[in-house]
Amino acid sequence: MSAVPDGLLEVGHIRRAHGVRGEMSVELSTERLERVTPGARWFTRGEWMEVTSARPHQDRWLVTLAGVSDRTGAQRLTNAAIYAEPIDDPDELWVHRLIGARVVDTAGRDVGRCTAVVSNPAADLLELDDGRLVPVVFVTSLDASTAGDVVTIDPPEGLLDL
Structure with missing residues (x-):
């Protein structure tokens, strides 16, 4: 191959x-x-x-x-x-950009790294490095920085509590 x-x-x-x-x-x-x-x-x-x-x-x-x-x-x-080749569309969230990205909340607090995107009927889920799951609907932005991609999420209170 x-x-x-x-x-x-x-x-x-x-x-x-x-x-x-x-x-x-x-x-x-x-x-x-x-x-x-x-x-x-x-x-x-x-x-x-x-x-x-x-x-x-x-x-x-x-x-x-x-x-x-x-x-x-x-x-x-x-x-x-x-x-x-990847399609360049800044209005889309691309799995290959989400995986490995640092995930922060709207206050800028680090909540982990995205290790996978899990297909789910209601909404795809970001799987964080500690096993927590965040529905993609709570992603507010994906920004490229010099240190890699950063995903900002705005989850409801309690979603990230284990």
């Missing part, structure tokens, strides 16, 4: 060939449609590939990549992970 270049994010998986003209069924792990617009670049199986077309199909996408023109070529990519 080829090494994935530093800084890329996993954005989905190619699941299987669809039809005979190189189209593939793709399962995205993101809601960002920029990942499937024509011209989007994916890193998979050790090389960069470009999306030439995509359309929604059931709960997945049917995607054609430049250089993949038949079923055999599409089958070679079955179950391949898809990586892409």
Whole structure:
């Protein structure tokens, strides 16, 4: 398996060939449609590939990549992970920026480091280094500083009490 270049994010998986003209069924792990617009670049199986077309199909996408023109070529990519460069959108909270960030409350008190973001039906949860969980809805900002990213939270009273 080829090494994935530093800084890329996993954005989905190619699941299987669809039809005979190189189209593939793709399962995205993101809601960002920029990942499937024509011209989007994916890193998979050790090389960069470009999306030439995509359309929604059931709960997945049917995607054609430049250089993949038949079923055999599409089958070679079955179950391949898809990586892409991070999207620069300051209005979004990105998991790769939250993990490892220092977490402070609105008074500036340090409450720990975010070690994981746990998927939860009501709201994703920041897992702190001491095991406490903070719903992402209480994040008020994510600021980059010279010492790394800092997440500010405004939790209700008692949420951080063990």
